Amino acid sequence: MASGLSLQGHVDVLQDPTGQLGVDDLLDPAAGAAGAAWTRPAGLLRLHGPSTWWLRFRLQAPATDDPWLLAFPTTAIRDIAFHGPYAADGLAWGPGAETGLIRPYATRPLGQERITYPLQMPLAGEYTVFIRLQNTVAQNVTPSVWLLPDYLANRQHKRLLDGLIYGVLLTLLIYNLALTVVLRDSTYGFYVLTCAAALLTIATFNGHTAHYLWPAQPWWIEHSYQIWPALWLACKAAFARSFLNTRSAGRLADVAVLGLGGLALLSAVLAVSGQLLASQSINEGLALGGVAIIIMIAVWLWRRGHPTAIWYLSAHLILFVCVVGVVAVARGWWNAPFVLSYGLQIGIAAEMVVLAVALSARIRGIQQEEALLRRQTGSLTQEVQTDPLTGLLNRRGLAERAEPLLAQPGQHAVLLIDLDRFKPVNDRHGHAVGDQVLVAIGQRLAHHCRQSDLAARLGGDEFVIILGHCPPRPALDHMVQRLCDAVDRPIDILGHVHQVSASAGVAMTQGKVRDLKPLLRCADQAMYAAKKEQTRFAFALADDLSG
Secondary structure, three states: OOOOEEOOOOOEEEEEOOOOOOHHHHHOOOOHHHHHOOEOOOOOOOOOOOOEEEEEEEEEEOOOOOOEEEEOOOOOOOEEEEEEEEEOOOOEOOOOEEEOOOOOHHHOOOOOOOOEEEEOOOOOEEEEEEEEEEOOOOOOOOOEEEEHHHHHHHHHHHHHHHHHHHHHHHHHHHHHHHHHHHHOOHHHHHHHHHHHHHHHHHHHHOOHHHHHHOOOOHHHHHHHHHHHHHHHHHHHHHHHHHHOOHHHHOHHHHHHHHHHHHHHHHHHHHHHOOOHHHHHHHHHHHHHHHHHHHHHHHHHHHHOOOOOHHHHHHHHHHHHHHHHHHHHHHOOOOOOHHHHHHHHHHHHHHHHHHHHHHHHHHHHHHHHHHHHHHHHHHHHHHHHHEOOOOOOEOHHHHHHHHHHHHHOOOOOEEEEEEEEOOHHHHHHHOHHHHHHHHHHHHHHHHHHOOOOOEEEEEEOOEEEEEEOOOOOOOHHHHHHHHHHHHHHOOEEEOOEEEOOEEEEEEEEOEOOEOOHHHHHHHHHHHHHHHHHHOOOEEEOOHHHHHO
16 A cells, blocks of 8 residues: 555546535435446546536445545645545444635645545445545546555655755746846846746645645635646746747747747636636647647757757757656556656756756857957957057057056156158158068067057057156166167168168156147157257157146
């Protein structure tokens, strides 16, 4: 009895379309018509619809003090009443009980999530149990008999697995909720909603929402079995649309996913309005056909070169296999009680784990795209700020780079260099040779600059060096002299030696004067003074800067 004794093939069934029969009518020997209507199905019992159904079975109790228990494989019977057990003499040994989804959770005889009933059979002999039930939706209601200690041990094992699955889903939910807040990405938001709806769906099927969330609210207890699965399917469709980006992938795929989400929302509305059978039919169709459609869309996208679709495909294939297994067991096509009890929640948990991994891969993809974009942006920025001939900064690049450098504490200097004897090179040897001279000058200036300095070509034969954190004079004079000497050295181009010289003006930052434009203006004036006096370089006067 460690796994319970199924009563499949041992239960008599009586349909009561009017719902007027009572247990006394069934016990009355004169009720011959009622007695003749009993049947004994060989397969699993799937009793539902507007009719009321009576179950009758007999047990041969041994002489034992161990308590017995009658258990149903579901938490979701709408209305159920227990009568008996009745001994052979017609004496009822049980108090009877009425419970189900339409009654508060406190009406459960043993306080168990599944529908259970204690069997009081104190003496050895044959006992008869009558059960009256009414169920809106189709499901397996084949009862089984347990020894109470075995049943409690079995339920303890299930609670451990339930706790593990709840822990996994809660962890995924909280983690991705944090990512939603940080990244502000709608895909993560839809994942969080899907995870929350999946958690409530599993908790509802396990009977835990009825037990702990709304035990005194029968409406929620009954309708939750259709509302939460419908919302879960709607959230899955929204997540699929965002994760697979069907809006960009193709209109047909996007319309299909939107249609599935719309049907799921319709199912939720039907469930709220009391159309539970219609809602269940839609939910079952979406759980099989809808998932199959999204799998086909994922395959199509994967074959078109969308790598993230393989993650979605893997997750939904796992869930699809589990759902098919549960449906097969529930309809009696496959005898696997473990699959019926745990298949759906294992499938949902596995799906959410794989999708969480997929979202992590998506984060890495986004990071790689951002890194590539930064590199491309940096490359474009460098191109915009660089002189294409010499590779030095251009006027725009100098303006953008100079501002933060000049704003730093300390003494800085702007050196403006104009080439002498450059025009004859262009006139005699052509612009191609002149360009090579400018390239050579640019390389020399860059070579003699420190890491804290900036070198730029403003155009033509005019160069600028910003000396960051420059030393005081006369060390600064020596630095400027070295730069001018570098310009003056002969340049060999295709066997011809060319030589130009430099005239330089230097403007040093004074007090609050740290803007590039006034410093350049003063350096330009000093450079013309150096040309006039033929001193190679000259410093701007403090009065010029203050003016």
